[in-house]
Amino acid sequence: MPIELQIQVMPEVAAKPQLLTEHVARLIKTKPEEIRHVAIIKRSIDARQKSVKVNLKVAVYHNEEYQENKFRLPDYKDVSNNKEVIVIGAGPAGLFAALQLIELGLKPIVLERGKDVQERRRDLKAINRDHIVNEDSNYCYGEGGAGTYSDGKLYTRSKKRGDVDRILELFVAFGAAEDILVEAHPHIGTNKLPKIIKAMREKIIEFGGQVLFDTRVTDILVKNNEVQGVVT
Numbered sequence: 001m002p003i004e005l006q007i008q009v010m011p012e013v014a015a016k017p018q019l020l021t022e023h024v025a026r027l028i029k030t031k032p033e034e035i036r037h038v039a040i041i042k043r044s045i046d047a048r049q050k051s052v053k054v055n056l057k058v059a060v061y062h063n064e065e066y067q068e069n070k071f072r073l074p075d076y077k078d079v080s081n082n083k084e085v086i087v088i089g090a091g092p093a094g095l096f097a098a099l100q101l102i103e104l105g106l107k108p109i110v111l112e113r114g115k116d117v118q119e120r121r122r123d124l125k126a127i128n129r130d131h132i133v134n135e136d137s138n139y140c141y142g143e144g145g146a147g148t149y150s151d152g153k154l155y156t157r158s159k160k161r162g163d164v165d166r167i168l169e170l171f172v173a174f175g176a177a178e179d180i181l182v183e184a185h186p187h188i189g190t191n192k193l194p195k196i197i198k199a200m201r202e203k204i205i206e207f208g209g210q211v212l213f214d215t216r217v218t219d220i221l222v223k224n225n226e227v228q229g230v231v232t
């Protein structure tokens with residue numbers, strides 16, 4: 001088992017693997033060359049004092065082999081001929097639900113009232129420049145959902161409810177920086193989010209799901225207490 005340590009270091013030590021290894025070696029009273037790897041598990045910055053420090057939770061691989069963890073997508077299988085499930089909305093909930101459905105061998109059909117994430121940009125421009133709001137494609141509606149064109153900090157209260165690591169790993173597999181796995185306040189960045197969302201949609205389609213834009217659900221059809229379908 002690697003040794004887990006909670007440490008506070010100067011920013012340059014946190015940034016340079018060699019300095020970090022030397023620092024950790026001193027702490028566990030060994031030689032740096034005897035440490036195989038220092039993996040950062042969590043990182044946060046303490047800027048309350050004049051001298052900024054970095055808090056790190058690290059796993060020190062001293063006597064054991066370190067295997068690099070490459071975040072890959074699940075082994076999705078083609079679901080194009082499988083049972084269909086309608087997903088309303090291509091926000092984060094809808095996109096992750098669609099991917100989960102594919103993992104479970106079901107075919108997601110995502111119905112999104114707005115436009116795809118790139119087309120949406122034009123409607124945002126129209127809001128800012130001409131003060132014209134498209135009621136189906138704006139800052140809240142459209143592929144990627146409400147936060148897509150904000151600054152992409154990942155806020156969640158789910159820590160109390162369950163493990164969010166899997167979601168972060170999927171974001172990395174779809175193109176987010178690996179830093180989000182260790183930062184105390186993970187931040188994807190507005191510039192990267194649209195590409196990640198596009199990659200998610202392409203994966204859904206590649207494995208047999210469907211994503212339909214400009215498709216607003218106006219009613220849910222219920223018969224004998226069972227959902228039969230939706231009206232668009």
Ligand SMILES: Cc1cc2nc3c(=O)[nH]c(=O)nc-3n(C[C@H](O)[C@H](O)[C@H](O)COP(=O)(O)OP(=O)(O)OC[C@H]3O[C@@H](n4cnc5c(N)ncnc54)[C@H](O)[C@@H]3O)c2cc1C
Pocket residue numbers: 088089090091092093094111112113114136139140141142143144145146147148150151152153154155156215216217218
């Ligand atoms: C301005 C703003 C900035 C934000 N910034 C951040 C941030 O930086 N970090 C962060 O973590 N969170 C942020 N949030 C919160 C975050 O966006 C939401 O928590 C998240 O989007 C919720 O995801 P969701 O999939 O549940 O819903 P939504 O994102 O609202 O997605 C719902 C989707 O359904 C579609 N839809 C709605 N009605 C219909 C219909 N009748 N038929 C078909 N499709 C429909 C919508 O177009 C939308 O794409 C921000 C929210 C706003 C409004």
